[in-house]
Amino acid sequence: MEGGHTGSLFQLTAFLIVFGGTLGATLVQTPLKTFLHCMRRCKWVFLPPKIEPGETLKKIVDWSKIARKDGLLGLQAIAEQETENFTKKGLLLLTDGGEPEDIRKIMELEIDNNATHEIAAAKVYEAMGGYSPTIGIIGAVMGLIHVMNNLADPAALGPGIAVAFVATIYGVGLANFFFLPISNNLKGLVNAQIQHQEMLVDGMVSIAEGENPRALESKLEGYLI
Numbered sequence: 659m660e661g662g663h664t665g666s667l668f669q670l671t672a673f674l675i676v677f678g679g680t681l682g683a684t685l686v687q688t689p690l691k692t693f694l695h696c697m698r699r700c701k702w703v704f705l706p707p708k709i710e711p712g713e714t715l716k717k718i719v720d721w722s723k724i725a726r727k728d729g730l731l732g733l734q735a736i737a738e739q740e741t742e743n744f745t746k747k748g749l750l751l752l753t754d755g756g757e758p759e760d761i762r763k764i765m766e767l768e769i770d771n772n773a774t775h776e777i778a779a780a781k782v783y784e785a786m787g788g789y790s791p792t793i794g795i796i797g798a799v800m801g802l803i804h805v806m807n808n809l810a811d812p813a814a815l816g817p818g819i820a821v822a823f824v825a826t827i828y829g830v831g832l833a834n835f836f837f838l839p840i841s842n843n844l845k846g847l848v849n850a851q852i853q854h855q856e857m858l859v860d861g862m863v864s865i866a867e868g869e870n871p872r873a874l875e876s877k878l879e880g881y882l883i
Contacts, residue, residue: 666820666824667824667827669820669821669824669825669828671821672797672801672820672821672824672825672828673828675793675796675797675800675821675825676790676793676794676797676825676828676829676832677828677832679789679793679796679797680786680789680790680793680829680832681786683789683793684782684785684786684789687785688782688785692778692779692782693782695775695778695779696778696779696780696782696783699776699779699780699844700840702843702844702847703840703843703844706847707847707851709850709851709854711853711854711857711881711882712882714854714857714858715857715861715875715878715879715881715882718857718858718861718862718865718874718878719871719874719875721733721736721749721861721862721865722861722864722865722869722871722874723871724736725752725865725868726868726871730752730753730755730865730866731753733749733752733753734753736749737749737750737752737753744765744768744772744855744858745858747764747765747768748761748765748858748859748862749862751764751765751862752862752865752866756866757866758863758866758867759863761859761862761863761866762859762863765855765858765859765862766859768855769852769855769856769859772851772855773848773851773852776844776848776851777845777848779844780841780842780844780845780848781841782841783837783838783840783841783844784837784838784841786832786833786837787832787833787834787837787838787841788833790828790829790830790832790833790837791829791830791833792829793829794825794826794827794828794829794830794832795825795826795829796825797821797822797825797826797828797829798822798823798825798826799822800821800822800825801818801819801820801821801822801823801825802818802819802822804818804821805818805819805822853881854881856881857878857881860877860878861874861878864877
């Protein structure tokens with residue numbers, strides 16, 4: 659609007675300094691397995707996992723009705739057809755006649771381990787958001803050093819100053835437009851997944867205890883708020 663050109667924001671040198679430095683610093687502090695996992699989880703920003711508490715509530719109530727009518731072994735066929743690993747594991751524990759408290763302990767351990775694994779991926783992006791602005795400043799200082807070394811050459815002043823300022827923009831921009839938003843997005847998805855899994859655990863434990871389907875539905879409706 660003021661007559662500037664977006665082309666001036668594209669500086670390969672500044673990008674290599676900021677992105678390369680951020681990536682390098684992150685790899686130093688992050689195990690390779692965790693880093694690769696966080697790269698795979700980036701797709702959740704655009705294709706988040708499907709979580710439908712309402713549909714899950716209906717399924718749990720249906721399981722409760724089947725268990726009251728046919729016994730816990732009536733859920734065996736459902737468990738074998740289930741494709742989601744967490745749900746399948748819980749149903750198999752139910753059909754094996756596990757004690758309610760044992761089922762809860764096993765499934766809550768599964769939730770905790772999964773949450774730790776997923777939060778670690780989100781923290782990688784959070785770390786990148788912390789490193790990026792600082793490395794942008796390093797890029798700016800490097801650009802200014804280049805400028806100072808070439809004061810006798812007016813033609814080199816412009817590119818050097820451009821690298822200095824663009825590196826700062828890249829550092830702050832990558833942190834606030836990409837890395838930190840991605841981290842917060844993943845944390846929100848993980849929290850939603852945890853709540854969904856806790857609802858499943860409460861439902862399965864209630865079924866193991868022989869709770870009335872209507873009472874079970876009323877209790878689990880609190881997860882839909």
